[in-house]
Amino acid sequence: MFKVVRQIINEQISHWDLILRMAKFDVKGKYEIHYLGSLWEYINPSIQIAIYWFVFGLGLRQGAPIGDIPFFLWMLMGLIPWFFISPTLLQGSNSVHSKVALVSKMNFPTSVLPTVKIVSNSYKFFTMMAILLIVLIAYGIYPSIYIIQLVYYVICLFAFLFAFTIMSSTLSTLVRDYQMFLQSTMRMLLYLSPILWDTSRLPIPALENILKLNPFFYIIQGIRDSLIGGKWFFEDPIYLVYFWMLTFAILFFGSKAHLRFRKNFMDYL
Amino acid sequence: MKLKVELNNVYKSFLMRGNQYEKLLELFSIQKKHKKNQKEFLAVRNLTFKVYEGESVGIIGLNGSGKSTLSNLLAQVIQPTSGNINIDGETSLIAISAGLNNNLSGYDNIEQKCMMHGIPKENIEKLKPEIIEFADIGDYIYQPVKNYSSGMRSRLGFAIAVHTDPDILIIDEALSVGDSTFADKSLQKMNEFKKRGKTLFFVSHSAAQVRKFCDKALWIHYGELKAFGETDEVAKQYQDFVTWFNQLPQIEKNNYKREQLASQKVPYIKNKSKLQKETNSSSEWVINLFVALPVLVLGLLVVLGW
Numbered sequence: 001m002f003k004v005v006r007q008i009i010n011e012q013i014s015h016w017d018l019i020l021r022m023a024k025f026d027v028k029g030k031y032e033i034h035y036l037g038s039l040w041e042y043i044n045p046s047i048q049i050a051i052y053w054f055v056f057g058l059g060l061r062q063g064a065p066i067g068d069i070p071f072f073l074w075m076l077m078g079l080i081p082w083f084f085i086s087p088t089l090l091q092g093s094n095s096v097h098s099k100v101a102l103v104s105k106m107n108f109p110t111s112v113l114p115t116v117k118i119v120s121n122s123y124k125f126f127t128m129m130a131i132l133l134i135v136l137i138a139y140g141i142y143p144s145i146y147i148i149q150l151v152y153y154v155i156c157l158f159a160f161l162f163a164f165t166i167m168s169s170t171l172s173t174l175v176r177d178y179q180m181f182l183q184s185t186m187r188m189l190l191y192l193s194p195i196l197w198d199t200s201r202l203p204i205p206a207l208e209n210i211l212k213l214n215p216f217f218y219i220i221q222g223i224r225d226s227l228i229g230g231k232w233f234f235e236d237p238i239y240l241v242y243f244w245m246l247t248f249a250i251l252f253f254g255s256k257a258h259l260r261f262r263k264n265f266m267d268y269l
Numbered sequence: 270m271k272l273k274v275e276l277n278n279v280y281k282s283f284l285m286r287g288n289q290y291e292k293l294l295e296l297f298s299i300q301k302k303h304k305k306n307q308k309e310f311l312a313v314r315n316l317t318f319k320v321y322e323g324e325s326v327g328i329i330g331l332n333g334s335g336k337s338t339l340s341n342l343l344a345q346v347i348q349p350t351s352g353n354i355n356i357d358g359e360t361s362l363i364a365i366s367a368g369l370n371n372n373l374s375g376y377d378n379i380e381q382k383c384m385m386h387g388i389p390k391e392n393i394e395k396l397k398p399e400i401i402e403f404a405d406i407g408d409y410i411y412q413p414v415k416n417y418s419s420g421m422r423s424r425l426g427f428a429i430a431v432h433t434d435p436d437i438l439i440i441d442e443a444l445s446v447g448d449s450t451f452a453d454k455s456l457q458k459m460n461e462f463k464k465r466g467k468t469l470f471f472v473s474h475s476a477a478q479v480r481k482f483c484d485k486a487l488w489i490h491y492g493e494l495k496a497f498g499e500t501d502e503v504a505k506q507y508q509d510f511v512t513w514f515n516q517l518p519q520i521e522k523n524n525y526k527r528e529q530l531a532s533q534k535v536p537y538i539k540n541k542s543k544l545q546k547e548t549n550s551s552s553e554w555v556i557n558l559f560v561a562l563p564v565l566v567l568g569l570l571v572v573l574g575w
Contacts, residue, residue: 018384025381029372102368108385209572238575242567249560266347267283 004255005248008166011109019112023120041124045083052079056196066198069228073139077224078195080132081157084125085216086186092117092165093182097173100265110262111255114165118158136227146229153222153233156243160215163247167254170261174268193217194224218243270321272357273437273468274343279316279352281338282309284537309537312338314492316352320485325459325469327479327500329507330489336472339489340441343470358436358468361386363427371415375406375425378414386433396432403454404428424451431458438462439470456482476504476511491529 012019031037057063057071066074092114099113133143172179190196193216199208211217218239225231233240261268313335320326330336341347342354344362369378379400383393401410404425409417417425430438438459459469459482471482479486479500486503488495490510496503514522 018387021384022381025370025373025377028377029370102370103385108387205574206572209574212571213568238567238570242564242571245563245567249564252560253557263348266341 002252004259005252007259008111008251008255011111012115012162015109015112019115019119022112022116023123026116026120027123042128045079045128048083049076049079052196060197067228069141070139073136073141074198074224075196076132076135077227078193078220080128081125081220081223082190082193082195082216083128084121085157085161085219086190088118088121088161089164089168090179090183090186091121092161093168093172094179095165096169096265097176097179100173110169110265111166111258114169115162118161118165122158132227141228143227144229146226146232148226149233150223150226153219153226156222156247157219160219160243160247160250163251163254166258167250170254170258173265174261189214189216193220195220212239215243215246270323272319272355273322273324274320274357275355276316276318276342277353277355279342279349279354280314281312281335281342281347282350282535283312284309308534311492311533311535313342313489314533316489316494318487318494318497320468320470322468323463323466324485325463325471325483327483327486327504328470328472328489329474329476329479329486329504330495332474334489335492336474336489337441340439340470340472343437344439356437360437360439361430361433361435362439363423363430363441369414369422369426372413374413375404375410375417376401378425379429382429383433388433400428400432403432403458405451405454420448420451427455431455431462435467437468437470439472441472442474476508480504492533 027038031040034040036043053072053075057075061071063071065071095113095117096110100110103110103113136143168178168182172182192211192214194211199211199217202208222233225233316339328336328339338347340362342349343356344360345354345356346362368382369375370381373381376397379397380393383396388396404410404421404427406417406421406424409421410425414422414425427440459471462469469483471479473479483500485498486500486507487497488503488507496506514525517525
């Protein structure tokens with residue numbers, strides 16, 4: 001029944017070694033021409049963190065903490081996953097379009113291209129998460145038992161990115177306008193996720209529930225819950241099932257579209 | 270001798286679209302009364318030929334006659350609109366824009382391309398010095414490919430492609446930018462290929478080059494197979510045609526071209542659409558619904574704050 005999903009996943013597994021090695025070259029090629037090299041991977045986000053903290057933390061909140069967590073840390077727990085999500089999603093969606101001319105001449109499954117982007121960006125993500133943990137401890141926020149569910153939410157994050165980039169790399173190759181649309185949407189989602197401001201303070205609770213439809217809401221809130229502690233992932237079963245059903249549906253329709261159109265990708269360039 | 274490549278009534282057409290919007294409609298195969306003047310362009314039409322193991326075939330023709338379309342079809346980069354292509358073995362296409370990563374050095378490109386061809390790591394290490402020696406571009410091998418001259422680029426591309434050991438090698442005018450010393454070296458390599466029973470396609474608009482490299486020639490003229498056979502014979506026909514064409518007055522030349530191009534434009538017929546339409550059976554709709562419906566229901570529950 002879900003043959004297409006199985007096929008896409010099998011292609012990832014059987015080419016896993018290739019994915020890792022291509023990711024290595026991807027990282028290498030990106031900063032080869034810059035003097036500061038891969039240092040830019042950290043300089044860029046640091047500048048953004050400083051700006052957001054200045055505007056939202058000092059400017060709008062006058063440095064007031066959220067609960068008993070300083071705003072700066074609260075924001076970091078959302079921004080660091082976002083610095084992984086946003087570029088990976090956009091690059092992953094563009095990956096087939098930008099590489100198809102190169103790989104279609106070979107016996108090479110295009111479905112691994114988005115995964116290569118996810119893997120190549122995740123090195124940076126894991127480093128930044130490690131830095132975040134160190135910063136938290138330096139501020140005296142020690143990890144509790146809740147930290148173990150971080151593994152679960154990171155799995156959620158990767159599963160969703162995988163499903164979404166399979167679908168959207170196909171769409172983006174067929175209809176170029178989609179990539180533009182996605183860029184604007186991602187810019188919008190930064191403000192519609194609990195990253196820079198506390199959504200629970202909205203005057204109408206139903207508004208927050210609408211924001212919760214955004215799957216990144218689930219992931220970012222979950223990661224924050226694991227770091228601060230206080231809430232288990234199974235405490236909200238409806239939201240959990242919603243997230244996974246959505247991920248599966250995207251993977252299902254994405255795999256279907258990918259397998260149907262991939263022979264003709266070159267015709268749409 | 271073993272049959273390597275077989276083409277049966279192969280057509281490749283490109284829809285001459287008015288705008289992006291029509292492309293979108295076509296993509297989702299939305300039934301729409303297409304305009305009467307909708308045309309499609311037959312880049313290649315009714316190609317039928319067989320190529321055996323160990324043969325080297327030159328593909329000649331004027332600019333825009335469909336040579337590159339044919340080489341892309343042979344490399345399985347694009348799919349035919351109708352007809353079928355049977356290829357026994359791995360193909361490798363070398364074109365001037367050889368698909369190298371511009372930001373990486375030549376050295377890294379060697380590794381990446383070999384890797385993408387599915388060559389195991391140990392073999393890549395063994396191949397690297399051979400490829401570097403064959404490409405013969407000196408210390409530039411450690412420079413990013415974007416600093417290469419077009420000659421260096423095609424040398425590297427050619428060197429990698431021949432060392433990945435394909436069964437069928439398609440060379441799309443890649444050698445025309447190399448100098449004669451490199452061309453000789455390539456010729457040697459290609460002869461070695463033929464001896465090992467591999468099949469070669471060599472795309473060129475120059476009959477002289479084809480004479481030098483190939484046993485057989487295929488003349489493709491405005492999308493049609495004009496002649497296929499021994500190189501000398503076909504090359505002679507082609508050269509006779511070129512001489513005849515060149516002595517025509519300019520007006521007649523233009524008329525001739527216009528007539529030929531007009532014959533390639535045919536009214537668009539829906540059922541030849543290049544997307545193989547899947548029959549959406551009702552059971553498939555049930556599955557689609559089965560996947561999509563829970564998302565909607567659960568989404569509603571989340572909004573209602575359950």
